[in-house]
Amino acid sequence: xxxxxxxxxxxxxxxxxxxxxxxxxxxxxxxxxxxxxxxxxxxxxxxxxxxxxxxxxxxxxxxxxxxxxxxxxxxxxxxxxxxxxxxxxxxxxxxxxxxxxxxxxxxxxxxxxxxxxxxxxxxxxxxxxxxxxxxxxxxxxxxxxxxxxxxxxxxxxxxxxxxxxxxxxxxxxxxxxxxxxxxxxxxxxxxxxxxxxxxxxxxxxxxxxxxxxxxxxxxxxxxxxxxxxxxxxxxxxxxxxxxxxxxxxxxxxxxxxxxxxxxxxxxxxxxxxxxxxxxxxxxxxxxxxxxxxxxxxxxxxxxxxxxxxxxxxxxxxxxxxxxxxxxxxxxxxxxxxxxxxxxxxxxxxxxxxxxxxxxxxxxxxxxxxxxxxxxxxxxxxxxxxxxxxxxxxxxxxxxx
Ligand code: LMR
Numbered sequence: 001x002x003x004x005x006x007x008x009x010x011x012x013x014x015x016x017x018x019x020x021x022x023x024x025x026x027x028x029x030x031x032x033x034x035x036x037x038x039x040x041x042x043x044x045x046x047x048x049x050x051x052x053x054x055x056x057x058x059x060x061x062x063x064x065x066x067x068x069x070x071x072x073x074x075x076x077x078x079x080x081x082x083x084x085x086x087x088x089x090x091x092x093x094x095x096x097x098x099x100x101x102x103x104x105x106x107x108x109x110x111x112x113x114x115x116x117x118x119x120x121x122x123x124x125x126x127x128x129x130x131x132x133x134x135x136x137x138x139x140x141x142x143x144x145x146x147x148x149x150x151x152x153x154x155x156x157x158x159x160x161x162x163x164x165x166x167x168x169x170x171x172x173x174x175x176x177x178x179x180x181x182x183x184x185x186x187x188x189x190x191x192x193x194x195x196x197x198x199x200x201x202x203x204x205x206x207x208x209x210x211x212x213x214x215x216x217x218x219x220x221x222x223x224x225x226x227x228x229x230x231x232x233x234x235x236x237x238x239x240x241x242x243x244x245x246x247x248x249x250x251x252x253x254x255x256x257x258x259x260x261x262x263x264x265x266x267x268x269x270x271x272x273x274x275x276x277x278x279x280x281x282x283x284x285x286x287x288x289x290x291x292x293x294x295x296x297x298x299x300x301x302x303x304x305x306x307x308x309x310x311x312x313x314x315x316x317x318x319x320x321x322x323x324x325x326x327x328x329x330x331x332x333x334x335x336x337x338x339x340x341x342x343x344x345x346x347x348x349x350x351x352x353x354x355x356x357x358x359x360x361x362x363x364x365x366x367x368x369x370x371x372x373x374x375x376x377x378x379x380x381x382x383x384x385x386x387x388x389x390x391x392x393x394x395x396x397x398x399x400x
Contacts, residue, residue: 012373013032016371017030020032023370028370029368029369029370029389029390031369031370031371032378034184034380037380039383039384044251048305048312049251049295049299052294052305053295056291069281070274070277071099071293072290074301075296079244079259081300083180083213084263085224085227088234095263096264097261097277098260098262099259099277100258100293102257102258103247103256103257104214104244104247104258105133105258106256106285107258108210109141111210111260112137112141112143113280114262114277114280115143115210121173121174121175122143123143123146123175124145124176125146125148126146126147126177127148127151128147129185129374130185132372146170148166151352156345156354157188157345158189158190164197167198167207173208176210177212178198178211178229179211179212181213181228181347181348183348184348184349185350185372185376187342187346187347187348187349187350187352188352192232195229196232199232209233210241211240211241213230213244214247215249215349217249217317218313219347219348220347223249223310230242234263239262241261242262244260244261250296255289255291256292257296319380320349320379320380324344324346327343327351328344330388338398351377352375352376354375355394355398356375357374359375360373362396363393366393
């Protein structure tokens with residue numbers, strides 16, 4: 001009965017890892033998926049995470065009961081504080097509902113399904129380009145996806161004029177997806193002044209902002225600085241959605257731990273919204289897993305562990321910034337044609353190199369370096385040892 005089923009293509013990002021795993025070359029290097037690696041090229045479990053896990057293991061009062069549908073209460077409260085700021089009036093006025101979800105993707109999906117059921121506008125505007133999973137998540141949630149101009153391939157920076165024009169002509173009430181910081185895949189963010197202009201435009205047209213915050217602390221090394229855009233929108237008293245992920249900033253990729261916060265106009269609305277979120281979650285996966293959220297809550301509520309986390313987080317962010325400089329220097333020393341300054345100007349986990357899909361295919365075939373076909377490379381996957389190999393590959397690709 002399944003003879004008619006056609007083979008689906010691999011995922012454009014996770015499929016890169018599938019191809020990488022099949023390669024037997026000792027030179028192979030995976031810069032596809034955004035996953036942090038040490039200077040030795042190894043995955044990293046933060047010391048503070050190990051310590052939290054040990055504490056959880058030693059606590060014999062811990063049981064394996066189901067969490068509530070909305071997840072771990074402590075985790076939800078602490079997550080809202082982390083992104084909105086401990087002194088956020090929205091939190092103090094109980095206008096925020098936060099539910100634990102399956103990392104960033106799950107938070108976006110739950111938020112999308114809620115909007116499809118309860119919001120008067122079904123259209124969501126996503127930046128062009130954006131993370132490849134965004135259109136899929138929102139389409140399957142029942143929203144209609146449109147794009148707004150974001151990236152300018154000529155300047156390799158923000159197409160601010162295009163962004164303002166496209167959001168300016170969006171229908172009133174449309175939902176707008178914004179990357180809170182470290183835009184994926186481009187590494188190009190608006191300046192604080194530009195964020196303020198975007199905020200004014202969004203509020204004047206009664207558009208609904210939906211932030212995807214996957215890199216808080218990972219872009220600049222500073223948790224507050226990387227939450228600036230979100231806090232700007234919450235400070236004006238308007239509504240706002242925020243999807244948070246702890247995959248990158250706590251290295252909890254496979255634990256699938258994240259949160260969806262919805263900032264409402266009143267405490268009463270927030271509690272009614274939460275009751276409906278439960279109806280979205282219950283038939284989807286019933287309730288979320290305990291382990292990852294317990295690690296996060298343990299770290300966020302303990303002053304010393306929180307401090308230790310920020311130090312480890314900054315070290316990861318700094319290593320990525322250092323890789324940017326090393327790659328830029330390596331291309332300059334090879335005299336590689338082109339202006340590569342965007343490598344040091346872009347921020348966060350990725351560099352949007354400007355390499356086209358043919359050049360990417362050449363680099364993968366000849367140099368065994370794997371990246372997404374749009375030319376995005378995960379800077380977090382590079383090390384001082386592998387930078388020269390990548391620089392050689394890019395040089396060969398653009399001079400061939
Ligand atoms: C990425 O963009 O590489 C990450 O967000 C991982 C993923 O799930 O795609």
